[in-house]
Amino acid sequence: MPSDTLESFLEEPYVPVAVYFPDSDCVEYVKEDTICVYDRIDEFLTLIFDETRLNLIGFKFKGFRNIFETRLKNNFQLNNNHFVEMIEVLTTVCTVIGHDLTSNHRRKDAYRAAKKLAAQDQVKLYDIDALAA
Amino acid sequence: MIGISGALKVRIHPDLKSRVPWINLPVVQAPSPFDRSRNISLAISEEFIIRNFQIKRRVPIFQAWVHLVGYAPPIAGVDRLVRDQGNLRLWTIRDALACFRGVNRPYGLEPDGSSILAYVIRAPHTITYEPNLACVGKWTDCPTSTVLVAYVAPRDDLANLQDYSNKIGGVILRWEFVPSDASASDLPENYGKRYLEKLW
Numbered sequence: 001m002p003s004d005t006l007e008s009f010l011e012e013p014y015v016p017v018a019v020y021f022p023d024s025d026c027v028e029y030v031k032e033d034t035i036c037v038y039d040r041i042d043e044f045l046t047l048i049f050d051e052t053r054l055n056l057i058g059f060k061f062k063g064f065r066n067i068f069e070t071r072l073k074n075n076f077q078l079n080n081n082h083f084v085e086m087i088e089v090l091t092t093v094c095t096v097i098g099h100d101l102t103s104n105h106r107r108k109d110a111y112r113a114a115k116k117l118a119a120q121d122q123v124k125l126y127d128i129d130a131l132a133a
Numbered sequence: 134m135i136g137i138s139g140a141l142k143v144r145i146h147p148d149l150k151s152r153v154p155w156i157n158l159p160v161v162q163a164p165s166p167f168d169r170s171r172n173i174s175l176a177i178s179e180e181f182i183i184r185n186f187q188i189k190r191r192v193p194i195f196q197a198w199v200h201l202v203g204y205a206p207p208i209a210g211v212d213r214l215v216r217d218q219g220n221l222r223l224w225t226i227r228d229a230l231a232c233f234r235g236v237n238r239p240y241g242l243e244p245d246g247s248s249i250l251a252y253v254i255r256a257p258h259t260i261t262y263e264p265n266l267a268c269v270g271k272w273t274d275c276p277t278s279t280v281l282v283a284y285v286a287p288r289d290d291l292a293n294l295q296d297y298s299n300k301i302g303g304v305i306l307r308w309e310f311v312p313s314d315a316s317a318s319d320l321p322e323n324y325g326k327r328y329l330e331k332l333w
Contacts, residue, residue: 008189009186009189009191010191010208010209010264010269011264011269012189013189014188014189014190014191015188015189016188017188019184019185019188021178021180021181021184021306021307022180023178023180023181023286023304023306023307024178024181024240024284024286024306024307025239025240025241030190033189033190033191033192033262034192034261034262035192035259035261035273035275035276035310036192036309036310037276037279037310037311037312038309038310038311039311039312040311040322040323040327043237043238043239044238051275051276052276053276053277053278053279053312062238062239063238063239063240066239
């Protein structure tokens with residue numbers, strides 16, 4: 001459990017994990033604590049680049065509550081209410097989007113890149129007790 | 134009118150001596166979405182701050198201090214940071230260039246996030262986390278061809294943002310650098326499709 005003192009905040013290394021922000025109903029994963037540029041792909045996905053805008057360092061998934069409630073909650077319960085795999089979230093959304101994804105190359109490439117990052121970094125989302133209740 | 138000529142000269146927050154609580158950032162003044170010449174009061178999402186605090190993600194919190202609150206973040210060596218500002222131009226939400234309504238994505242019970250506001254802030258310079266012996270914060274150029282956007286959710290109803298008393302009318306949910314539009318470099322990319330309406 002990370003400590004929450006000001007000293008630890010300023011001195012300890014950044015912990016790259018997926019975080020759910022209930023206020024804005026989105027999940028964000030960023031692998032570096034740096035200046036980020038958010039490139040909106042569609043109503044679900046935003047890719048996050050570093051300040052050069054060349055290197056993909058994360059993604060933001062928007063409207064998470066609805067997808068979780070309708071499509072992911074059962075699997076979450078199978079994981080003992082412990083975590084959600086972000087690759088599963090992205091794959092599920094690709095299914096929801098369906099044909100639109102094959103006809104829009106930018107969108108298709110963006111989802112592919114986000115899924116690759118989620119798989120490489122084994123991005124999991126913990127700490128969503130409020131959603132799971 | 135709210136001018137865009139008064140770039141922020143960053144200062145040290147007056148409460149610094151009593152150790153400003155990082156999690157409770159001060160209430161912010163911003164131009165009203167309905168009348169740009171009048172200010173409204175906005176809170177900064179405590180959740181966003183706390184969650185970033187817990188994973189030691191410093192950059193967004195530093196940016197909130199500078200571009201939303203309008204003060205240097207309360208960190209050791211902040212005097213150095215203030216001195217180093219020199220002629221760098223830093224802008225806050227009070228100097229927002231534009232305000233849009235509706236984010237064209239589901240938000241709460243709204244299918245199109247029609248009550249969410251997007252304040253666009255010009256951003257030639259910003260702050261980042263870069264530890265050295267003197268200070269953990271450092272001024273830097275903003276990413277090329279980007280603007281800073283702060284997203285605001287009204288408390289209960291958009292109409293509450295016409296209350297010009299000091300009552301908090303909404304919450305700043307998050308703030309992000311986004312690519313700027315090819316034909317209007319002070320506005321976000323595809324702003325015509327990205328948002329429902331330009332308020333000013």
